[in-house]
Amino acid sequence: MMLRSVQMKVMGLIIGIMLLLICIGLSIVLGYTDTSIKTAFEAFQAFNGSNEHIVIQNIRLPRAIIGAVVGICLGIAGAMMQALTKNPLASPDIIGVNAGASFFIVVAVMIFSVNSLQAFTWIAFVGAALTVVVVYFLGSIGKEGLTPIKLTLAGAAIAAFFSSLTQGLLAVDESSLDQVLFWLAGSVQGRKVEMLYGILPYIVPAIIVTFFIASKINILTIGEDVAKGLGQRTALVKIISGIIIAILAGGAVAVAGPISFVGIIVPHVVRAIVGQDYRWVFPYSAVAGGILILLADVAARYVIMPQEIPVGVMTAVIGTPFFIYMARKGAKAS
Template sequence: MVGATPQQVVINVTEKTRPPAPAAADLTAPPGDRPRSGLPAGRLKAGRFQVGRPALLAGALGLLGLLCLLSIAVGSRQIPLDQVLRALTGPRDTEIGTIVWDARVPRTVLGLLAGAALGLGGAVMQALTRNPLADPGLLGVSAGAAFALMLAVGVAGMTSLYGYVWFAFAGALVATVAVYVLGGLGRGGQTPVKLALAGIAVTFLLESVTRGVSLIDPQVLNRYRFWASGSLAGQNSTTIMQVLPFLAVGAVLALSLAPALNNLALGDDVAASLGRRLRLIRLQGVVAVTLLTGAAVAVAGPIVFVGLVVPHAVRAVSGPDQRWLLPLAALLAPCLLLAADIAGRVVARPEEIDAGIVAAFLGAPFFIALVRRRRLAEL
């Protein structure tokens, strides 16, 4: 440069070689929408690969469809696949058609609905409480619904689903309130471990009382022993259609909470400053969890760990954005429940192991590993 001082030359060379400044992140967007690691919003980095959330959603749909076909094709009785396909498309009055349409198809649909309900319920509970151990089966919600159902069936003698399902909702709500009150006592207020311990204590208490009530009537005891293990068998399409409206309302409420839950993850003060009504959000979340858990327990029994394992697995691959986490949890939770049901039908042929037992066998190690983490921070 002609006429330039040495200091000006150094400054000009430094400005030419300096890398461009990174673009500023949009701090007004929810945490799940902000680009991470230089990737555009909606794409996550897994190892050397970039995984898009729409691709995860499509993969979850494909996996769920495959497991639905396996649930219909595989059972304690071996039936060739071509005969199963003919029964699905042909007449239903044959022996195989009766097995497929009256037993396996309702069982598969029930696994879809109950799994989606438990997955959504667990994801909403974890987001509302910012507690990684929140789960309808661990925090006493399922046990409360089961206890109220046993009172309705064993003491009041109710036999209609529309009669005793309201008891399930009431029991789930009362148990939820009791666990949160107990978990908030003492020094330090509510913590994830204290809530988990309170939920386990309430669950054991309610289960012991429920078993005591079931001993009054041997018929009720036999029904309770089958139902309490968490089974997808034994329900027909009429029962599924009766419980479907409650599950649909609960799912709509849960999915509509996704933007508000993103704001709530930033803290109560930030969410309130963004115009969120915190009491309304929590009330809507409690109603959604009560409907989803109560209806699922009413038809499938208390199934644990599905609502705990699936949201954590989804969060690991999709990020914390609830607008993606909730739909993915609603798709992958039925995958886990159907896989557990299929495994229970295959490993004990010609007998069966209930899906709730297999799901607990798969989820218990995950729960132990989660509790043993050195720093169990709130979400």
């Protein structure tokens, strides 16, 4: 743990927020269309209809805002998932959020001929939320009730199930692949801020509740018996945590598609900085998640310029070596 005192953690969080704002600025300024900080200010203070001002206002600003929001959601959801399952490799992916949302999108395109990005948002959000409900139900079956190992296994099974169904449907009707490929890759390119309006009323309260139950999560991670001995209603805490994961991970995948590894990487980095206290892990994870998505998105613009690769590909490139490292570290520890 690098930051031990409360004062250092507060200062670190302030610095992190400043870095997040800087990354938002970089996302607005950098890209194929050559712009500068001065151009960005002029685009909002003295809009003249030029190509540069249009790009900044209509493309890059929404992209930066959506990237930050998606990163915040995935960072918190990943930290919550790892705390709940006591699995250092857990993330929203492991409970099938991405797979469930993807399946619902493919079904909507193939059966109902949906092709609206706005409609995709709601369909994916509902699909992700229902997937979490199913996983929680399956993980609760049995005398012990909901346990970390059962939740992890149920999530992995549901993710594999939905992924298989999705691949099967796309194999039957390859024409649908072209319509959903841009969404399945995971990207914040071409998204509109309006896509956030429908889910923000759910995301904001979920984030606020996360900070309020952080101390209860701390107790739960020590052990369920200890938590019950201290009078905690562990079942209620788990249910609230599951709802938060469903809303945050579902909202992120609904807007940007299935972006992997952010929920795995961020909590580990954050815990190395502030320790295991989730009263600090959650806000730090939110900031770090936003920074990671924004930096990955900026880098994705330059890899094969003038073309761009989806930010989901960049996070996979970053996250895969990290995942292998954590898996090997866990194997050695065991």
